[in-house]
Amino acid sequence: MLFDEPPQLPKGLPALDSAGAAHLSAVQAHLVDQVRAYPHALMPFDEWMDRALYAPGLGYYTAGSAKFGGAALQGDFTTAPELTPLFSQTLAQQIAQVLQACGTVNVLEFGAGSGALAASVIPALRALGLEPAYFILEVSPDLRERQQARLAALSAEVTWLETLPTDFMGCVVANEVLDAMPAKLFRWGEPISDSAGRPKDAIAPTPTNIHTDPHDGSTAPILHEIHVGLDAAATSNPDQSNSLTAEGEPALPFRFVGRPADPGLVDAVAPRLPPYPGYQSEINLRAEAWVRQMGAWLTKGVALLIDYGFPQREYYHPQRAEGTLMCHFRHHAHSQPLIYPGLQDITTHVDFTAMADAALDGGLDVLGYTSQARFLTNAGLIQILAQLDQEQSLAHAQAMASVQKLVSEAEMGELFKVLAVGRGIDHPLIGFATGDRRGRL
Numbered sequence: 361m362l363f364d365e366p367p368q369l370p371k372g373l374p375a376l377d378s379a380g381a382a383h384l385s386a387v388q389a390h391l392v393d394q395v396r397a398y399p400h401a402l403m404p405f406d407e408w409m410d411r412a413l414y415a416p417g418l419g420y421y422t423a424g425s426a427k428f429g430g431a432a433l434q435g436d437f438t439t440a441p442e443l444t445p446l447f448s449q450t451l452a453q454q455i456a457q458v459l460q461a462c463g464t465v466n467v468l469e470f471g472a473g474s475g476a477l478a479a480s481v482i483p484a485l486r487a488l489g490l491e492p493a494y495f496i497l498e499v500s501p502d503l504r505e506r507q508q509a510r511l512a513a514l515s516a517e518v519t520w521l522e523t524l525p526t527d528f529m530g531c532v533v534a535n536e537v538l539d540a541m542p543a544k545l546f547r548w549g550e551p552i553s554d555s556a557g558r559p560k561d562a563i564a565p566t567p568t569n570i571h572t573d574p575h576d577g578s579t580a581p582i583l584h585e586i587h588v589g590l591d592a593a594a595t596s597n598p599d600q601s602n603s604l605t606a607e608g609e610p611a612l613p614f615r616f617v618g619r620p621a622d623p624g625l626v627d628a629v630a631p632r633l634p635p636y637p638g639y640q641s642e643i644n645l646r647a648e649a650w651v652r653q654m655g656a657w658l659t660k661g662v663a664l665l666i667d668y669g670f671p672q673r674e675y676y677h678p679q680r681a682e683g684t685l686m687c688h689f690r691h692h693a694h695s696q697p698l699i700y701p702g703l704q705d706i707t708t709h710v711d712f713t714a715m716a717d718a719a720l721d722g723g724l725d726v727l728g729y730t731s732q733a734r735f736l737t738n739a740g741l742i743q744i745l746a747q748l749d750q751e752q753s754l755a756h757a758q759a760m761a762s763v764q765k766l767v768s769e770a771e772m773g774e775l776f777k778v779l780a781v782g783r784g785i786d787h788p789l790i791g792f793a794t795g796d797r798r799g800r801l
Contacts, residue, residue: 366591366612366615367612367614367615367616367696367698367699368612368696368699369612369696369699370692370694370696370699372692373689373690373692373694374689374690374692376703380703383418383423383702383703384700384701384702384703386418386702387412387415387418387419387701387702387703388611388613388701388702390411390415390418391408391411391412391415391614391701392590392613394408394411395408395588395589395590395614396590400589401589401590402587402588402589402617402619403587403588403589404544404585404586404587404588405542405543405544405545405585405586405587405588405616406542406543406544406545406645406646407542408588408614409542409543409697409706410542411701412697412701412702412706413540413542413705413706414499415702418702419702420701420702420703420704420705420706421499421500421502421503421540422499422500422501422502423502423702438691439473439476439535439536440535440666440732440766440772440776441473441476441477441480441535442473442474442476443762443765443766444759444762444763444766445476445479445480446741446744446745446759446762446763446766447477447480447736447766448476448477448478448479448480448481448484449480449481449484449744450736450739450740450741450744451477451481451533451664451739452480452481452484452485452488453484453488453739453740453790453791454664454735454739454789454790454791455467455481455485455531455533455664456485456488456490457787457789457790458530458531458661458662458782458785458789459485459490459492459530459531460490461785461786461787462529462530462531462660462661462784462785464529464530464661465490465491465492465493465530466492466493466495466528466529466530466531466661467481467485467492467493467494467495467530467531467532467533468495468496468497468521468525468528468530468531468532468533469494469495469496469497469532469533469534469535470496470497470532470533470534470537471497471498471499471534471535471536471537471540472496472498472503472507473503473507473535473536474503474506474507474510475506475507475508475510475511476510477533477535478494478496478507478511478518479510479511479514481494481533482494482511482514482516482518483514491517492516492517493517493519493530494516494517494518494519495518495519495520495521495525496518496519496520496521497520497521497522497523497524498520504520507520508520524653524657525657526657527657527659528657528658528659528661529658529659529660529661530661531661531662531663531664532654532658532661532662532663532664533663533664533666534663534664534665534666534667535666535667536666536667536668537665537667538644538647538650538651538665538667538669538710538715539667539668539669539707539708539709539710540705540706540707541644541646541647541650542644542646543642543643543644543645543646543647543685543708544585544586544625544642544643544644544645545585545586545616545640545641545642545683545685546583546584546585546586546621546625546629546640546641546642546643547583547584547586547618547638547639547640547641548581548582548583548584548635548636548637548638548639548640549581549582549635549636549637549638549639581635581636581637582620582621583620583621583625583626583629583630583635584618584619584620584621585618585619585620585621585622585625586616586617586618586640587616587617587618587619588614588615588616588617588698589614589615589616589617590613590614590615591612591613591614591615612698612699614698614701615698616698625643628643628645629643632672632676632711632714633676636678636681638681639678639681640681640682640683641675641676641680641682641683641684642683642684642685642708643711643714644708644710644711644714647710647714647715647718648714648715648717648718649718651665651715651718651719651722651781652718652719652721652722653722654719654722654724654781655719655721655722655723655724655783656722658724658782658783659783659784660782660783660784660785661782661783661784661785662727662780662781662782662785662789663724663780663781663782664778664779664780664791665710665715665778665779665780665781666732666776666777666778666779667709667710667776667777668709668710668772668775668776668777669684669709669710669711669712669777670709670710670711670712670777671711671712671713671797671800671801672711672712672713672714672801673713675709675711675713676711682695683708684708684709685697685706685707685708686706686707686708686709687699687700687704687705687706687707688704688705688707689703689704689705710777712729712777712779712801713801715779715781716729716779716781716798716801719781723783724781724782724783725781725782725783725785726779726780726781726798726801727780727781727782727785727789727792728778728779728780728789728791728792728796728798729777729778729779729780729792729796729797729798729800729801730777730778730791730792730795730796730797731773731774731776731777731778731795731797732766732767732772732773732774732775732776732777732778733766733767733768733769733772733773733774734794734795735778735791735792736766736767736791737767738790738791738792738793738794738795739790739791740790741763741766741767745759745760745763778791778792780792
């Protein structure tokens with residue numbers, strides 16, 4: 361969405377049921393109180409996103425709503441492991457190579473979702489002669505319960521961690537984890553007004569859109585950080601719950617407001633893209649810190665980071681002037697992050713150049729980068745597919761349809777990338793045998 365426009369409900373979204381409306385009311389009331397506690401009642405968007413996704417008992421990932429779904433269109437979105445076990449079985453080929461190179465059986469998965477990836481990777485590794493010691497770090501209590509129920513039948517050695525390890529050797533897997541880490545929003549140049557119509561000086565000082573250098577008189581756009589504020593009704597009425605309108609539709613108490621970015625954010629953004637006036641996008645400093653920190657505890661092994669995104673020059677392409685922020689609600693994608701806090705996923709695409717740089721800063725090596733389609737093909741997807749029983753025509757057709765989504769350039773095959781970073785691995789990784797794009801990072 362354009363950050364100088366008020367939020368609005370996209371057409372075609374499914375109506376909220378009573379439980380959803382009640383949860384929305386509770387989350388909005390909590391977030392309204394949180395925003396009011398900030399100076400000028402303006403909360404940086406990454407802080408708001410963090411609470412909308414992870415507030416204990418309220419956030420999208422910490423409450424009990426269904427999140428992942430497959431062909432039945434349950435939940436809000438579909439991940440590759442939910443789509444077909446062939447994804448995880450192929451990934452297991454790469455994991456096995458890493459484990460053999462490390463001389464260990466340790467696998468650590470971040471954000472394991474419903475447990476679908478582990479449920480297929482563990483048997484696939486067993487079929488390759490490896491009995492994995494599988495670790496999961498999951499921030500969602502609800503998802504952890506689902507994982508424990510699903511994986512109990514495997515009789516596998518699965519351990520759920522509460523914190524990051526201090527010393528790990530093996531293979532790390534993070535499938536669609538980086539995109540859910542809270543990101544900062546910014547906009548170059550044109551000042552962003554309060555879309556509720558209040559005078560700018562009533563909320564916070566706002567600069568002109570051009571900064572003049574006193575030494576030479578040159579001008580340059582100013583960077584604004586996007587904050588979340590409150591509309592006039594929520595500001596004036598502290599007791600207003602802001603959950604439903606008189607027509608029964610969800611009220612929209614939150615607004616985007618621009619403020620001058622602090623020097624640290626300017627220093628982070630400025631080297632990545634020219635100051636195109638009016639250009640808005642995201643920067644995920646938390647994800648970068650997470651990858652950088654990996655260098656302190658991954659003593660030997662490989663981390664496979666799988667997500668949708670681009671190298672930096674594509675991420676900040678001049679034509680991508682509204683950023684990549686995206687929301688998912690009941691398999692409907694839209695760009696309105698302020699409308700259903702606690703009920704919808706909020707994501708941004710991944711800047712893989714920034715992640716690779718963060719890995720290098722943490723002392724890790726960048727071992728491979730390619731598209732999901734190329735990675736799966738290299739790792740043996742075609743050979744695994746050939747082993748399916750073609751006499752089971754319906755099952756075979758369904759498997760082929762799922763594989764098409766995994767590798768098609770029009771589906772997940774090109775948008776999703778795989779980045780491998782690690783330490784102490786001397787042999788080339790099979791998933792990047794051809795089509796390695798490290799030169800594009």
